[in-house]
Amino acid sequence: MSGAETKHPKHPEAIKARAEAVLARYKPLIADWDAFLDVLVRPKPTCIVANAARLDRDRLAGLLAGGPADLTPVPWDRAALRVPADARPGTWWAFLAGLYQVQEEASLLPTAMLDPQPGERVLDLCAAPGGKAARIAMAVGPEGTVIANEKEPRRLSAVRDKMKRLGLTNLTSTVHDGGDYPLEAGAFDRVLVDAPCTSEGTKFRQGAGYQGSEPEFLSWIAGQQAALLRRAAQLVKPGGRVVYATCSFAPEENEAVVDRVLAELDGGLQPVAVRPPGLQPAAPVASWGGRAFDPGVQAGLRLWPHTHRTGGFFAIAFDKPADAPPPAAPPSRHVDAWSGDPRQWIGPVLEKFDIAGDPLAGLRVIERGDDLQLVAAGHSAPAKPAPVSTGVPARRARNRTPKPSTALALMVGGGARARVVEVTAAQRDAYQRRQPIQPAPDQLAACQARAHLSDALRGAQDGGGDGMAGPAQGYVILRYRGVPLGVGFLRPGPPAEIESQFPRAWKL
Ligand SMILES: C[S@@+](CC[C@H](N)C(=O)[O-])C[C@H]1O[C@@H](n2cnc3c(N)ncnc32)[C@H](O)[C@@H]1O
Structure with missing residues (x-):
């Protein structure tokens, strides 16, 4: 049903002409139309977000200093660093070591507006590929619970990958239509609806193939979006928060959906203006197609791509009144068989x-x-x-x-004091490419130096020797500048060699 996407050369002028034709109906909403079109056809800078369980932004910046790109702090997000448009941060060693995730700057916004707190129970109703769910998991911490739901089972592999790389022990994924998410799941402190949409804000980065969405598709997707927001309102606790977001420009998917659900809920959700300091969002659209929207819609915000060189975005936060009736169904709790x-x-x-x-x-x-x-x-x-x-x-x-x-x-190797090989940058890169590495004698000596170990354990590890022998054959943890990279299998030789056990699926 969606607008057909045909092969088209990725020539900036062609993309710009196509964007101008497809998006012409938004021209009255955008003050600097040329700047808007220009940004749509150019690659966009992205961000890396420090994995709060492992390090903060300053340490991350320090580890990457002098590296493949200049990084600058995002002023309104204390974990995020901007990365130039031509950089590929998903290929850097520290990404593979789970020190950060890559997120476009506009994508940081819904989580900031959701404002998850340590220990809370949060539902991401449309979670794949999982960037926002991962960020929420970092925020709620080890005492919290994140449920990352997704309708398309095949899209969950990206979420699983993030769970492993970033060490998200507080996250569970589920597969369900979010518009019909079981109320038996219990109530949540916060619910994110990062809704499926026409993604107009991102389409032109892929080339000039996007021809716009058919009106039938727009009205179908708006129905899906309203169902998701309605369900989120039911699933959030009294006093809790819901955030609704899309990466589409279309008022039909944004203000009109919110207007419709606000009218249906009749005070069941109250729009709340959340403005991350340092960000200059635009106001939502007040009326469209002859229809004036509920003034509450103005609590939301829009990011036009040319303001901050981000993708296009609409987001709005709502609080559920604290005196709203509590959810009818008690939460069902999954009990593991073991x-x-x-x-x-x-x-x-x-x-x-x-x-x-x-x-x-x-x-x-x-x-x-x-x-x-x-x-x-x-x-x-x-x-x-x-x-x-x-x-x-x-x-x-x-x-x-x-x-x-x-x-x-990756989770615990930073604290390892035995059978650790501190590698050079060249060895690090070889290891992450699953190539064998040859440790130098001093690396091997340091790998066996563990003076604090009990004699019994030292003897057991070295096959009962006097502790002076080299490290025995077996698994070692590889670290670069103190950061664990993963596991290798050491054959002491001579010549000594470490076989990379880096996951095949993560290899670049
Ligand atoms: C905009 S993406 C979410 C991006 C994600 N929050 C992130 O930050 O990585 C929307 C997702 O919703 C999923 N989806 C579509 N319809 C859905 C529904 N009815 N219920 C739940 N998920 C749905 C899509 O498959 C898609 O993965």
Whole structure:
């Protein structure tokens, strides 16, 4: 039903001409039409967002200083750094080490407006590929719960990938039509509706193929969007918050959807103006196609691409009145068939790495398929809809060789004090390309230096020797500037070699 997209050369002038024709109806809304069209045809800068569980923005900037691109802080988001348009931050070593995720600047906005707090239970009703759900998971922290729902099961693999790389033990994914999300899932402190849309704000970056959306498609998608917002209003607790966002310019998908749902809910959701400081959004459209919208719609905001060199965006926050009736259905809680103590099930895998402190504190372990998964102890998934994936795989359930997963190494490897190889930049790049690396004698010596280990453990690791022998064959954790990269298999040789165990699926 959507407008056909045909192959078309990616020539800026052709894209601009097509954008001008397709988007002409918005001309009265946009003060600087030429600047708007110009930005649509040029590559756009993006952002990297520090993984709050691992480091802050300053440390991330320090690790990447002198690297492939100049980074500048996003003034209105304390975890985000702007990256030039020609950079490819999804290929940098620190991305593969789970230190950040890549998000376009406009995409930071809905989560900022949702303002999730530590310990809260939050639903992302339309979550794939999962950038915003991941950011929410960082904000609610280990005591919180995020449910990342998606209608298209195949789109969940991107969410799962983020869970592993970023170590999101407080996130469960579900597959369901968000417009009909089961109320048995229980009430949420906050619900994000990052709605499916015509994505006009992003279409012209892909070339000049987009020919606009048919009116039938627009009206169908607006119906879907209204259903999602309506359901979010039912699922949020009294006093809780809902944010509705799209990356479309069309008032039919934005102001008109909000206007329609506000009228239906009759005070059930109250628009609240949230303006992240430092951002200069435009006001929503007050009327369109001869229809004046509810004044509450003005609490929302629009980002036109040329204001901040972002994608186009509309977003609005609502609070549910604190005295609204509580949800009728009590929350259904998913109970895992088996849930164990990670010290018993994951502890032995980590023993030889002598991790400082208690890296498994606040976690429990569950079995999912072939994996033992680490899940935040306070995480509470609904029984309905059933969880698809929860937490982070730590090791194979039935594998007798005690091999930590890459995700586990990224989570806890920073504290490892034994069987760690600190690698050079060239070795780091080879390792992440799954190539073998040859450790130098001093790297091997440092790998076995673990004076604080008990004699018993030292002897066991070195095959009962006197502790002076080189490190024994087996798994090691590789680190670059103290940042864990993953797991390798050391063959002490000579010549010594470390086989990269970096996940095939993550290799560039
Ligand atoms: C704009 S994208 C979400 C982007 C995501 N929040 C992020 O930050 O990565 C919208 C998503 O909603 C999904 N979707 C479409 N219809 C849906 C529905 N009825 N219920 C739930 N998800 C839906 C789409 O498959 C798509 O993955």
